[in-house]
Amino acid sequence: MNKFKIGVIGFGTVGAGVVETVMKNASLMAQRYGIEPVIARIADLDTKTDRGIQLPKGLLISDAMKLIDDPEVDVVVELVGGTTIARKFVSDALKRGKPVVTANKALLAFCGKELFDLAETNRTEIYFEASVGGGIPCIKALREGLVANQVTAMYGILNGTCNYILTRMENEKADFDSILKAAQQAGYAEANPSTDIDGYDTANKAAILASLAYGHWFTLDDVTVRGIREVTLTDIEYASELGYRIKLLATIRKVADKIQLCVQPALVSKKSLIGGVSGVFNALWVDGDIVGSTMYYGRGAGRAATSSAVVADLMDLALNRLHNSPRRLPAFPIYDEALALATKDEIRSRYYVRIEVANQPGVLGRMAGIFGSHGISIASVTQREPAGAGVKVPMLMLTESATQSAIESALNEIRQDPATVEPPICFAIEDLPA
Amino acid sequence: MNKFKIGVIGFGTVGAGVVETVMKNASLMAQRYGIEPVIARIADLDTKTDRGIQLPKGLLISDAMKLIDDPEVDVVVELVGGTTIARKFVSDALKRGKPVVTANKALLAFCGKELFDLAETNRTEIYFEASVGGGIPCIKALREGLVANQVTAMYGILNGTCNYILTRMENEKADFDSILKAAQQAGYAEANPSTDIDGYDTANKAAILASLAYGHWFTLDDVTVRGIREVTLTDIEYASELGYRIKLLATIRKVADKIQLCVQPALVSKKSLIGGVSGVFNALWVDGDIVGSTMYYGRGAGRAATSSAVVADLMDLALNRLHNSPRRLPAFPIYDEALALATKDEIRSRYYVRIEVANQPGVLGRMAGIFGSHGISIASVTQREPAGAGVKVPMLMLTESATQSAIESALNEIRQDPATVEPPICFAIEDLPA
Structure with a gap:
């Protein structure tokens, strides 16, 4: 032998x-x-x-x-x-x-x-x-199993530490800091957790996946990164009431012949398969032009x-x-050097927006007007009863599909509105087919 | 080139x-x-x-x-x-x-x-x-991606027609025959649907997977097969109330150094990842001794x-x-010719049992007694109010883990009980980790 x-x-x-x-x-x-x-x-x-x-x-x-x-x-x-x-x-x-x-x-x-x-x-x-x-053989799936496909989109939950923290926050109704501390004690988070929770580890992985899928070298610098420090229990609970979970999601997607490459906390439906990926588990969702949707799931670390x-x-x-066949499989064949990153005018998604506003008449109309003036349709609004007279009230809006530039402009305007008490919170909603 | x-x-x-x-x-x-x-x-x-x-x-x-x-x-x-x-x-x-x-x-x-x-x-x-x-690259995952693992268990939803029918029955609260007819009209079921709905297609696939995983040739004859014709809307709805979905599941599992190889309708938790696999989609769940649990999901046909x-x-x-390397990967290396199939005394699972009984005093105790006399513990019982006086009432029991021989003996005895109005219905419950 x-x-x-x-x-x-x-x-x-x-x-x-x-x-x-x-x-x-x-x-x-x-x-x-x-x-x-x-x-x-x-x-x-x-x-x-x-x-x-x-x-x-x-x-x-x-x-x-x-x-x-x-x-x-x-x-x-x-x-x-x-x-x-x-x-x-x-x-x-x-x-x-x-x-x-x-x-x-x-x-x-x-x-x-x-x-x-x-x-x-x-x-x-x-x-x-x-x-x-x-442990998920997802690189092999992408390079070999799906070789016949143009990859139209990939969505990944690729960092076990973040998914563990977000899952425990939801299950235990606890805030980020206390769960991070518990995760560190349990050995699921590093003493210096930045690489994980600020999204860089996921971004490295997203760069590798994008490079493999699209024949172009992408590096960490090409990835728009937003970690999970700003995910609050408040938003996890509101998202949950609306039927969503917040996940740190790598989104790699062809948009107008360019590539959207970002890592960010995003809302996914609880009913979607990827919304069911909890704890330290990882999953990679890959859409191909021939195969349609596929998903790969397993332990992402350890x-x-x-x-x-x-x-x-x-x-x-x-x-x-x-078999004396070294270099059988070309590793990162580069065949699309001109491939560019999509701009904020090209990247679209739906959004979850939470605005804490003063409890005054006319505010809802004004906020809705701001979205409208940027061409953003509102899919649903939830406005809570104030906890007391004159205090702030949360206003939750789910938008229809809009460009990233439009939502940023709208948020800027909302931030400056006299009724806005805290900076508005905004996360993308990824409607993955389930 | x-x-x-x-x-x-x-x-x-x-x-x-x-x-x-x-x-x-x-x-x-x-x-x-x-x-x-x-x-x-x-x-x-x-x-x-x-x-x-x-x-x-x-x-x-x-x-x-x-x-x-x-x-x-x-x-x-x-x-x-x-x-x-x-x-x-x-x-x-x-x-x-x-x-x-x-x-x-x-x-x-x-x-x-x-x-x-x-x-x-x-x-x-x-x-x-x-x-x-x-389209799921699951053979590649099993032969190559998981080559370092002894496979401890596999669970598969491997027939799109069956999963489509079961999903529509649940969603539309419709019975088997009407959905089968609709599936045939929609092109999701063959004019002669037996290969799919009687489980043989899934069984062929299960034999292939088992052969690959365990280094032994398994054929259709080695697979215990039960199709979905006997899955009624009644049981789909009861299962749903209890938190489960009924799926046609291939179960391939090492039990006491033998192999359990069966295809049957089984209850899986709605909260489990495989419970979320709906419509024509397929999924293969693979547990390895090193990697732990993994799952592969996508379109199973078309x-x-x-x-x-x-x-x-x-x-x-x-x-x-x-690279002039034909036969690089041995296809079905046979290294465990002595591997045997597990017997009914070795195969264990939990069970869902529905018994339609006469509305008489003492029946519940007698039924529970039958299970007990075969060493089967009852995990939960639900007995419905009768629709009218003297009519039959459904009694739902979820058992703890029991051998297949024990449950069959118990069901035989229940079938002969004077209070039993219809042959008892029984499906295995597969508690997949979520």
Whole structure:
């Protein structure tokens, strides 16, 4: 039986998961593919901590370069994270013609083009299933399963931390800060949670998905990002009454032959399939011109789920080695360099708007008038009874489809209205077919 | 640019869809994969009917054997259906060393072993993504994306016709016969609907999935099949009141190192993701020992969706040809020949039981006693007010987990109870994690 010899750099949570997965299911994979995955080397600066895995003596070393240079290593798994030393390790492996598997979305979105060019030059390749959607084989679905399709739109819940926080806020009727704290204690959020909750992690993933779907390099800079810090329990509850949930949604969509690429809290119907994706789970919805709507669902992070995706990549590369077909699947073929981002005049959606207004006569008419003057139709209005005389009252409006520029202009005007007590809150509504 | 020359046998609905898809998106696929798919030949007995597709003269012929023998044909797509002439075409193509793409689940479940052996002998291969789940790339997910996993369970809504009928029955509060008739008129059900509604189509797909997951050849004979004819509006409505929907569910599950393989109407929670799969859509839920739960969703049938899957297979084979790596992925590696089917004593689930009983004192206690005497705990009971004096009353019981033999013995005893007015109705409840 042929063996495929794996070198793992980074023996942290995911690294240990990958090693454990290979050890547990190597013979099953060998039976399925006719080639046996073997952990040949592991490199980590920390060679002392017990990861609870029995390793042959000498397998774990501290010098990653030694692993990369080891002729007994067929493939390098980069699980260091970040964009500095990881970039060096990946580059060095590629320069030696060794294929690389990585789960590092930040690295790919930051310097993916450089790395994939380097892989091409050295006649080798990078696999990256675990970089988006954790254990969900959604990169494979997009690159291979849906290859016959022009992608018309993708919608993703791609960050487990955010979805966990939003789900708990809704279920427990608790505010953002208290749930964030609880999530940090439970290990579902980092001590410094910004990458997750400010939307950058999702944006990196959205850039990767858009690049794959549209044959154009998109980076983090191309993504309009808005995180979940500004999602309040108040809006979660109002949205719920109206039949919606608020999700941190990546929206990647062809609009007038340009691309809308944004990450933002958005309302999705509770009845939609994606509206049912709760807790740490992720989902990617893909609309193709041939296949119609499809969705892929699973654990978006965590040791085991991420390992499942990393090892699937390893086995794909094992087949490429077994059949002497490196670079079988072009990674990011660029065929639409001129593709541009859609402007605010081109991006349309429906909107949820909450305006806290003074309890005065004529305010509703004036607000509705502002929307009308910007060409925005109101689909529904809910105005609550004031809690007491003279106090502010919330006015909820769901609009019909409008451009982003129109809604921004309307909100600006509303902000300046003397009856507006607090800055208006606005989230897009994504009407996904269910 | 390399070309991959496709021969399509069967120019019906799906055949025309495949041809149209290749024509529409060939250049996009060529940009993505570096090899261009081209329709080289089409064979159909009917060369006259206008399919609305502009074809070069002479491309459409009536003699499928001429297509198979044509050296200009790199791959044969079998879209004839059935298990007789399709079997011959597929065999003949394989004998000539030509790879085959098929959407024919009946053929694979009927004589798959013979065909895959033939492919192996002739150093070629069969791809069959469209045979399960229509456009959903779920075969790829199972064979490749989840290769690192032992599959612990799969649950599938795999027949669009059944799901369409059950969804409409629930939404319109209509009975089975009237919706079946409407589905036939709308083209969502065949004139002879037995293959779909009696569960055999789903069972073929379940056999394919089980074979792929467990390294053992399962055929239709191994699947316990129960269709949806016996699903009444009454039970759909009672289930709904209790928070469930009735779906025709394929259940494939490892139980005590054996395999449970059945297709049956089952109750799933409305809150579960799979409970939200409605209309003609399909979904496959896969639990892996590493990845945890995943789900794949999309259109399970129809011209366009099926084409998407067929063309994805074609492009996989195109890469195999381009890189001279035929039989890259072993199709059905058999590594557990001794694997047995679970017995009724080993298969467990919760159950929904409806008993129409005479409105007499002591009946509830007696029924509960029967369950108890078979070791079955009752989770909840709902007994309705009778419509009038002395008439029958429905008694609904949801059980705790029990073996299939226990529930069958209990139902036998209940059937013979003097108070039982109609044969008791029983469906399994599948508690899928949401």
